Amino acid sequence: MESSDRAKKQVSFSDPKDEGKKEKNPKPPASAKGGSSQCPDHDWRNRWEPVRLSRNVSSNTIQRWTTARERERERERERESWGVSREMAELRHSASMGNRASAGSSPVKRDDPSAPFVSASGADGGGRDRDRDRDKDPHRAPFASSVLHLPPPIRSLLALEDPRVSTSTAYRILVAFLAFLVLAGLLSLPSLWSRLVSSSSATSLLLCLICLVVLDLGSLSRLNAPYLCRKEGIVLHCPRVKEPPSLWENPYSATISWKPCAERREGGISGKSSLSSFLFHVKSSSSVLMFDIPHYLCGSSADLPSENETNGYIFIHAEGGLNQQRIAICNAVAVAKIMGATLILPVLKQDQIWKDQTKFEDIFDVDHFIEYLKDDVRIVRDIPEWFVDKAELFTSIRRTVKNIPKYASADFYIDNVLPRIKEKKIMALKPFVDRLGYDNVPPEINRLRCRVNYHALKFLPEIEEMAEKLAARMRNRTGNVNPYMALHLRFEKGMVGLSFCDFVGTREEKAMMAAYRQKEWPRRYKNGSHLWQLALQKRKEGRCPLEPGEVAVILRAMGYPKETQIYVASGQVYGGKNRMSPLRNMFPNLVTKEELASKEEIDHFRKHVTSLAALDFLVCLKSDVFVMTHGGNFAKLIIGARRYMGHRLKSIKPDKGLMSKSFGDPYMGWASFVEDVVITHHTRTGLPEETFPNYDIWENPLTPCMCRA
Numbered sequence: 001m002e003s004s005d006r007a008k009k010q011v012s013f014s015d016p017k018d019e020g021k022k023e024k025n026p027k028p029p030a031s032a033k034g035g036s037s038q039c040p041d042h043d044w045r046n047r048w049e050p051v052r053l054s055r056n057v058s059s060n061t062i063q064r065w066t067t068a069r070e071r072e073r074e075r076e077r078e079r080e081s082w083g084v085s086r087e088m089a090e091l092r093h094s095a096s097m098g099n100r101a102s103a104g105s106s107p108v109k110r111d112d113p114s115a116p117f118v119s120a121s122g123a124d125g126g127g128r129d130r131d132r133d134r135d136k137d138p139h140r141a142p143f144a145s146s147v148l149h150l151p152p153p154i155r156s157l158l159a160l161e162d163p164r165v166s167t168s169t170a171y172r173i174l175v176a177f178l179a180f181l182v183l184a185g186l187l188s189l190p191s192l193w194s195r196l197v198s199s200s201s202a203t204s205l206l207l208c209l210i211c212l213v214v215l216d217l218g219s220l221s222r223l224n225a226p227y228l229c230r231k232e233g234i235v236l237h238c239p240r241v242k243e244p245p246s247l248w249e250n251p252y253s254a255t256i257s258w259k260p261c262a263e264r265r266e267g268g269i270s271g272k273s274s275l276s277s278f279l280f281h282v283k284s285s286s287s288v289l290m291f292d293i294p295h296y297l298c299g300s301s302a303d304l305p306s307e308n309e310t311n312g313y314i315f316i317h318a319e320g321g322l323n324q325q326r327i328a329i330c331n332a333v334a335v336a337k338i339m340g341a342t343l344i345l346p347v348l349k350q351d352q353i354w355k356d357q358t359k360f361e362d363i364f365d366v367d368h369f370i371e372y373l374k375d376d377v378r379i380v381r382d383i384p385e386w387f388v389d390k391a392e393l394f395t396s397i398r399r400t401v402k403n404i405p406k407y408a409s410a411d412f413y414i415d416n417v418l419p420r421i422k423e424k425k426i427m428a429l430k431p432f433v434d435r436l437g438y439d440n441v442p443p444e445i446n447r448l449r450c451r452v453n454y455h456a457l458k459f460l461p462e463i464e465e466m467a468e469k470l471a472a473r474m475r476n477r478t479g480n481v482n483p484y485m486a487l488h489l490r491f492e493k494g495m496v497g498l499s500f501c502d503f504v505g506t507r508e509e510k511a512m513m514a515a516y517r518q519k520e521w522p523r524r525y526k527n528g529s530h531l532w533q534l535a536l537q538k539r540k541e542g543r544c545p546l547e548p549g550e551v552a553v554i555l556r557a558m559g560y561p562k563e564t565q566i567y568v569a570s571g572q573v574y575g576g577k578n579r580m581s582p583l584r585n586m587f588p589n590l591v592t593k594e595e596l597a598s599k600e601e602i603d604h605f606r607k608h609v610t611s612l613a614a615l616d617f618l619v620c621l622k623s624d625v626f627v628m629t630h631g632g633n634f635a636k637l638i639i640g641a642r643r644y645m646g647h648r649l650k651s652i653k654p655d656k657g658l659m660s661k662s663f664g665d666p667y668m669g670w671a672s673f674v675e676d677v678v679i680t681h682h683t684r685t686g687l688p689e690e691t692f693p694n695y696d697i698w699e700n701p702l703t704p705c706m707c708r709a
Contacts, residue, residue, distance in 0.1 A: 226257035226708050229689045238683050245682075247559055248483050248624045248650065254687055255648040261707035262450035262644075265375070311340045312421035313384065315393060316432045317349040322363070322610040322617070323633035324433065327698060330452040331436040333377050334445050335429070338410045339418045342378045348610070358608045365458045372456040376448055384426070393428050400428045409440035439692045443704050446697055450705035453637075453698070454644055459614050466601065467618030473596050474567050474619070477589070482565055486623035488638070489570035490545050490630040496574045500524065501544035502535040505575070542657030545630040548573065549582030550663060554654055555627070556586055557677040565589045567596075567623060569616035569634075593619065627652045636699040643686050644701050651686035 229238040241251040249255070316332045318325035329346050336343040345366065348358050360366060370379045383390050393399050401417055413436075421427045429435070438446065458464075474484040496503065497517050505513075518525045525531070538544050546554075555564075568590055573580055584590055593615055594602060605611040613634075620626055620638050626649070628635035639651040658680055662673055689695075691703035 227251070227254040227688055228257070229683060229687050231689065231694055236683050236689065238687055250647055250650055250685055250687060255646050257709055258647065258688055258702060258706045259709040260454070260644050260646075260705065262447050262454060262701070262705040264447070264707070265444075310342045310378065311418060312424070313342045313344055313380075313387075313426040314339070314421060315344045315383070315426065315428045316346050317428075317430055318346045319349045319431065319433055321633070322613040323637050325610075326453065326457060326637065327434075327633060328432050329457065330449045331434075332429075332432065333373060333379075333452045333456075334436055334441070334449050335413055335417075336377045336379075337448055338413050338441070338445060339421065341418075341421055342380060344383055345379060345381050358610045362608055363459060363463070363610055363614060365460055368458050369456050373452065376451070387426055393426065399424065399426070400430060402430065404429060404432075404435045406434050407437035407440070408435055409437055410442060410445065411440075438696045446704035449697060450644070450701050454641065454701075454705075459618065463605070463611060463614050464618065466597070466605070467615050467622070470567075470593055470596050470615065470619050471622040474565060474591070474623075477565055477591070478563075483624035484565040484567055485560070485625040485627060486567045486569060486620035487551065487627045488620060488629060488635050489548060489551070489568055489573065490628075490632060491548060491573050491575075491579070492571040493574045495545055495630065497521070499538070499544055500531060500534055501538050502532070503547060509575075539660045540657065542655065542660065544656065544660070546654060546656060546659070548580050550659065551627070551629055551654075552583040552586040553663075554659060554677060557674045558652075558681060559678075560587075562587060563589065566591070567619055568592050569620050623649070625650045625652065627654070629654065630656075633698070636696075639686055640697070640699045640701050643688075644705065647686060647688055649686070652681060653684045653686075655680050655684065 227239050229236050231237075239253070241253055243251060314332070314336055316328060318328040318332075320328075325346075325348050332343055332346055335341075345360055348360055348363075366381065370381075373379060383393065387393070401420060404417065405412070417427075417429070459467075475481055477484075493516070497513060497520060500517065502510075514525075514528060518528070535544075564587055566587055566589060569592075580590075593612070602612075605615065617634065617638065621641055626635075626638055626642060628639070628651075635653075639653070642649045642651050658676065662668055662676055688702055689700060691697055691700045694700075697704060
């Protein structure tokens, strides 16, 4: 006590007027009153200017101060070792996404701002705060410290470990041991019961065995939980895995957790009972619409409606490119199912950009399409013969339903569209782009859309065979079997102009692009004065296509070597060879379908532009890694199909918002950039995640169309 009083007397605070009279004092402690100082040694005078130490400071006091400073430095080194750099990378990532966190009402707007994905294995600030509060509780500290020293299998059974971690040998041994104990207990139960039947302990023994079985089953269910990432705000948390990361495949536990089940129909093989109950529910709950459910919706799969029994015929124009047409066809089948109508084979409408006269039968296998869906929807090849004026179906407004909103619900079609179809017997629905929602229709309807997309819509055999040849040639370009990457490079002149983003180029190139935009999109262009601010905002939000050079830098930061074989799926790149040179210099093994196939092989498919697009689609679908550079239906359908195939194949979706910020930072070094890229894209590889509300079923069919394996 006296020594502490003497130590207090040795520290005095001097008047600032006498500052010049004092001699230079020793360096102050890291904490004068229990606080901490993290400032460098040479800056201690600025931090401790109000404090002046007397001349007779004891050596013990100085030693204590030195020891406190060393302890503080040790704590700083420990904090750095626990991943301060990782936290800063995540902080930069989250900050860059602040303007893109809010999502629109439609799935397209939700997909536009790509959400940042951060692995759950990183440090979590909220978790550390909770751990700090927990450690402050003196009653819990002894128990927590003792539990943390238990073996990992025991901790998993006590729900202290993440139950979604892949099962190791220790876990399997423990589960087998527990199963052995349960089996031994059950076998010895009759003899024990005969001995203890007169004793009250028999009941206790039975209860103990029951508890043991329940605990064992609970641990098994936790160990066998499927791999599923969950989104909290703009952060994606995925289960931890012990296997090392791979450039070409997703974690093994993610690939064996889910399986496709879109072909599984509710209510038996025909799959119509659930929808019939839905339609009956609408019939009974609606006071405006009363209609009869066709008997073929409730009967066997062999029952097909006649013209007098169907609720009517619907006809659609599938607009846009190949992939937008594919989505429209899937939605048309779903709408026909909802209304109990007959679908006339959709017409692929000529698009202003694609300018293609392809028919449905020029791309898809019509016989397989109709035969596969015969248990779901009746489809006819042409307009019925009894409808004489076929031209009226294409031109007359009396035969057209035009008031369908985007992402309409099933109720809307039953309440507003079906009465007109029942009245007119045959109607055209247009426009029909994105005219059916995702989370406002019955689950069976979403499964039907997956059945159409992944099973019913098959390309012609000649297209499938040619795509298989191209994929085989990509895997044997080095003489040995090698993996290959497919890169969907969306940097055509039309895409660059439509994006209204600013890109690197000469003054002449920028002037030509401005004239092109003014000609093609005069209403958006106006006088061009607002375009610079618009371009900056879109690039900040990650809504601009990645340039070939930017793609090359991102891929190299991810760790892909120079020898990587890359299949490029794109049109004519804006800027030609000069624009492609950075990508080709860093990855010289770039190849297109024109370079893989002979002129005679390609010329056979040139008569239909959509046939060439189908080749690109299939080669990208078969690749080991798929990389998209901009949004669109092509990339969305590829990523969704690869997820439906089992999540094994990586589908990389670059975070363009964070990348634009990193590219624009002149002070960011290569090491920091690599760290940001790796951490950000650790979970942006097509991992299992719930579909709604973050994705539509085309990009992620997991929730409605896949089941636990």
